[in-house]
Amino acid sequence: MSQSRGQWSSHMGFILAAAGSAVGLGNLWKFPYIAYENHGGAFVLVYIGAVALVGLPIMIAEIVLGRRSQLSPVGAFLKLTPDRPGHRLWAAPGMLGILAGFVILSYYCVIAGWTLRYILMSVSGQLATMVGDGSFNDFFGAFLADGPQQTLWYTIFMTLTVGVVFFGVKDGIEKVARTLVPLLFVILIALAVYSTTTEGFGRAMTFLFRPNFHELDRGAILEALGHSFFTLSLGMGAMLTYGSYMRRQDSIPKAALAISLLDTAIAILACIIMFSIIFTEDMEVTKSSTILFTTLPQVFFKLPGGSIISGFFYLLVAVAALTSTISLLEVVTSFAIDQLKLARRAAVLLTGGSIYVFGLLSAWSLGASDKLTNFNLIGRDSTVGMLGTLDYLASNWFLPVGGLLIAVFTGWVLSRKASHEEMSDGHGPLPWYNGWQALIRFVAPLVVGAIIVSVILGAEYQ
Numbered sequence: 001m002s003q004s005r006g007q008w009s010s011h012m013g014f015i016l017a018a019a020g021s022a023v024g025l026g027n028l029w030k031f032p033y034i035a036y037e038n039h040g041g042a043f044v045l046v047y048i049g050a051v052a053l054v055g056l057p058i059m060i061a062e063i064v065l066g067r068r069s070q071l072s073p074v075g076a077f078l079k080l081t082p083d084r085p086g087h088r089l090w091a092a093p094g095m096l097g098i099l100a101g102f103v104i105l106s107y108y109c110v111i112a113g114w115t116l117r118y119i120l121m122s123v124s125g126q127l128a129t130m131v132g133d134g135s136f137n138d139f140f141g142a143f144l145a146d147g148p149q150q151t152l153w154y155t156i157f158m159t160l161t162v163g164v165v166f167f168g169v170k171d172g173i174e175k176v177a178r179t180l181v182p183l184l185f186v187i188l189i190a191l192a193v194y195s196t197t198t199e200g201f202g203r204a205m206t207f208l209f210r211p212n213f214h215e216l217d218r219g220a221i222l223e224a225l226g227h228s229f230f231t232l233s234l235g236m237g238a239m240l241t242y243g244s245y246m247r248r249q250d251s252i253p254k255a256a257l258a259i260s261l262l263d264t265a266i267a268i269l270a271c272i273i274m275f276s277i278i279f280t281e282d283m284e285v286t287k288s289s290t291i292l293f294t295t296l297p298q299v300f301f302k303l304p305g306g307s308i309i310s311g312f313f314y315l316l317v318a319v320a321a322l323t324s325t326i327s328l329l330e331v332v333t334s335f336a337i338d339q340l341k342l343a344r345r346a347a348v349l350l351t352g353g354s355i356y357v358f359g360l361l362s363a364w365s366l367g368a369s370d371k372l373t374n375f376n377l378i379g380r381d382s383t384v385g386m387l388g389t390l391d392y393l394a395s396n397w398f399l400p401v402g403g404l405l406i407a408v409f410t411g412w413v414l415s416r417k418a419s420h421e422e423m424s425d426g427h428g429p430l431p432w433y434n435g436w437q438a439l440i441r442f443v444a445p446l447v448v449g450a451i452i453v454s455v456i457l458g459a460e461y462q
């Protein structure tokens with residue numbers, strides 16, 4: 001088994017592939033808009049705290065479980081559990097992870113598909129003509145409500161994802177990630193430097209970095225926590241699966257730190273860029289969830305070579321999204337391979353195909369179908385619609401609950417010897433090992449657990 005299992009070719013290869021999974025629409029589309037909705041400052045601080053105290057330790061835990069077991073989530077938990085009565089219950093967090101991967105991939109590809117149309121419209125000059133006459137919001141609203149258009153771009157994006165996983169991820173993902181993740185970083189830094197010259201930069205920094213705790217409610221704390229899982233690709237075994245391809249001579253703690261820093265830096269850079277533009281232009285943000293698609297293009301065309309910058313930017317968003325969707329599909333697929341004993345190609349077609357069909361519900365929930373558009377399971381404004389509801393369920397519930405179980409498992413079920421060995425192999429002495437243990441045994445479960453309980457008790461709605 002372990003012989004036929006793929007491996008990253010180098011330490012950097014793993015870091016970039018995992019960073020490719022982490023960096024995606026979560027950073028470039030979602031974080032800016034939820035930070036905006038939750039009034040910046042305090043929310044950003046809670047988010048950074050969540051990444052450091054909960055996200056990073058859990059990322060280490062996931063990679064430890066993956067490299068230790070050499071398996072995908074369900075198999076990993078079963079293999080690493082001592083053979084006691086009831087030990088098969090530990091398949092549950094793995095199953096929850098598969099469900100999360102299924103759900104997230106289905107709506108994630110809908111949004112990722114939009115970037116494809118934007119690339120095309122940048123290059124064809126269509127986007128440029130629209131910026132001038134201010135019809136952007138109208139155009140975008142119409143695009144969302146256009147069933148055939150949504151189906152088209154969604155189908156293309158899902159096909160790309162299935163295509164890569166079908167032909168084998170390891171060579172593909174690693175190579176793509178190696179060139180494009182650094183490139184994405186360079187472009188974002190260039191745009192961030194540009195944003196320092198804009199008038200709105202000061203206000204953007206204040207908005208992002210001056211916390212005002214009065215503006216923070218429990219819903220926001222849950223959202224920050226949920227997002228820290230989402231953006232780091234945690235809580236459903238994606239890092240676990242990637243970790244299972246990691247070489248023994250590479251350091252898990254160093255990789256986890258690098259991935260988390262890279263991911264957080266990119267999310268914050270994206271905010272600095274977008275808010276500077278919004279505040280400079282005093283743009284009215286009518287629907288914050290579409291900042292990336294309605295606000296940002298307008299500034300590109302103020303720069304020389306706007307079409308090229310814009311085309312390039314959406315290409316990079318698309319690539320960032322693709323390196324993420326691949327990791328989502330890989331989790332579900334490797335489950336089908338390991339547990340249902342399917343051949344890789346059959347597994348990809350089966351999982352990709354069923355996720356595709358389910359995702360059509362999200363694709364048509366943005367105006368194309370009234371029923372799906374008004375779908376509201378939870379009764380919270382921001383969750384209206386099938387896509388919104390699934391995103392809410394997955395990132396605020398499945399991932400935190402999955403993360404909680406991963407933390408409990410690694411802290412309390414896996415032996416200290418095993419975790420210590422995995423963390424020190426390729427790393428050397430671990431003076432802070434006990435600190436990590438404290439975080440994974442107590443802090444992470446208590447913080448995540450407390451928030452879950454407070455939401456169950458309904459505190460969020462007050």
Ligand code: TRP
Nearest residue numbers: 022024025026230231233238324
């Ligand atoms: N982290 C990605 C983003 O921010 C999304 C993602 C990819 C993900 N794989 C995941 C989220 C696994 C949760 C779990 O866009």
